[in-house]
Amino acid sequence: MMADIKFAKQIVFINSLTPVVMIGWDALRHNLGANPLEFVTHTTGTLALVFLLISLLVTPARKVLHQPWLIKLRRMCGLFAFFYGVLHLITYVWFDRFFNFKSAVEDIIKRPFIAVGIASLLLMTPLAITSTNKMVKRLGGKRWNRLHKLVYAAAVGGVIHYFLLVKADTRLPIAFGVALGVLFGYRLVSMMLERLSRPEPAPRS
Ligand code: HEM
Numbered sequence: 122m123m124a125d126i127k128f129a130k131q132i133v134f135i136n137s138l139t140p141v142v143m144i145g146w147d148a149l150r151h152n153l154g155a156n157p158l159e160f161v162t163h164t165t166g167t168l169a170l171v172f173l174l175i176s177l178l179v180t181p182a183r184k185v186l187h188q189p190w191l192i193k194l195r196r197m198c199g200l201f202a203f204f205y206g207v208l209h210l211i212t213y214v215w216f217d218r219f220f221n222f223k224s225a226v227e228d229i230i231k232r233p234f235i236a237v238g239i240a241s242l243l244l245m246t247p248l249a250i251t252s253t254n255k256m257v258k259r260l261g262g263k264r265w266n267r268l269h270k271l272v273y274a275a276a277v278g279g280v281i282h283y284f285l286l287v288k289a290d291t292r293l294p295i296a297f298g299v300a301l302g303v304l305f306g307y308r309l310v311s312m313m314l315e316r317l318s319r320p321e322p323a324p325r326s
Contacts, residue, residue, distance in 0.1 A: 122311050126190055126193050128195060129167060129193070129194065129250050130193065130194065132238065133197055134197060137172070137197070137198070137201040139205075140164065140168055140205075140206065141205075144161060144164060146164075148161075155218070155256075157216075158209045158212070158216050158217060161216070161253070162209065162212050162213065163215070165205050165206075165208045165209035165212055166205075166209045166238075166283070168201075168204075168205035169202050169203075169209055169242075170207040170276070170283065170297060171202075171277065172198050172199070172201040172202035172205060172248040173174060173199075173202040173272070173275060173276045173279055174244075174276065174297065174300055174301065174304070175198045175202075176195055176198040176202060176272065176309045177272065177273070177276060177301070177304045178196040178263050178304060179191050179194060179198065179222070180192070180194060180195070180308075181304065181307045181308075181311075184311070198270065199245075199249070200249060200252060201254065202245065203242075203245045203248070203249040204249070204294050205248070206241070206242045207242070209238075210238075210239075211243060213225075213235075220249070232286070233255065233285070234281075234282050234285035235282075235283040237278055238279070238282040238283050239280050241275045241276075241278030241279045241282060242275075244271050244272075244275040244278060245271075245272070245273050247271065248268070248269055248271060248272060249264060249286045249319045250295040251268060251269075273301075273305060277301065279297075280294060280298045280301055283297060317322055
């Protein structure tokens with residue numbers, strides 16, 4: 122049993138923030154390699170997808186490992202997915218397109234995978250906005266849960282975005298797709314089992 126949730130949260134927070142601190146540090150020292158734009162785009166994109174999958178892993182891990190406290194870390198992982206997604210978008214708009222929105226639109230027409238990435242980030246936006254306790258209360262648990270199913274669509278979008286942009290070696294996006302499929306499969310099976318184990322309503326007399 123995990124007693125010190127505050128400490129666990131601090132550990133996750135520091136670890137999740139470390140990549141962006143390292144990118145910032147290396148950027149200040151002009152140490153981001155031969156192609157800094159490519160490095161930062163790829164790192165932030167991969168982190169957004171990894172955090173999205175970690176946030177989907179929390180519920181199965183909590184049940185399989187019998188560690189209910191893990192749920193307390195889910196919101197932070199989801200918010201870090203959004204955070205890295207936003208950094209990924211800022212990198213694109215600032216350093217790839219230099220805030221030239223006409224050029225961004227032309228690029229999106231030429232490379233449709235970018236539109237899929239934008240859609241994925243847009244799907245994550247209402248989830249980030251409604252992540253506070255106040256918003257959960259305001260929406261009510263049922264509606265909040267229904268809205269937060271969008272996280273699967275965002276993750277599918279992220280995987281498709283990745284799959285479409287790689288040129289030859291599709292192993293990594295396929296691996297992300299398989300991981301997402303397993304998580305989705307777990308969700309479906311546990312939902313079906315829950316339904317089956319629910320007692321039948323008594324027949325009306
Ligand atoms: C917000 C809008 C987005 C834009 C404009 C965008 C744009 C891009 C661009 C230009 C690349 C590099 C393509 C190349 O190398 O040819 C890229 C890579 C990538 N993006 Fe996005 N993206 C967006 C959203 C997302 C989101 C939400 C995710 C994850 C959920 C994501 C995950 C990735 C991944 C995993 C890569 C490849 C990383 C690698 O090659 O190692 N992107 N994106």
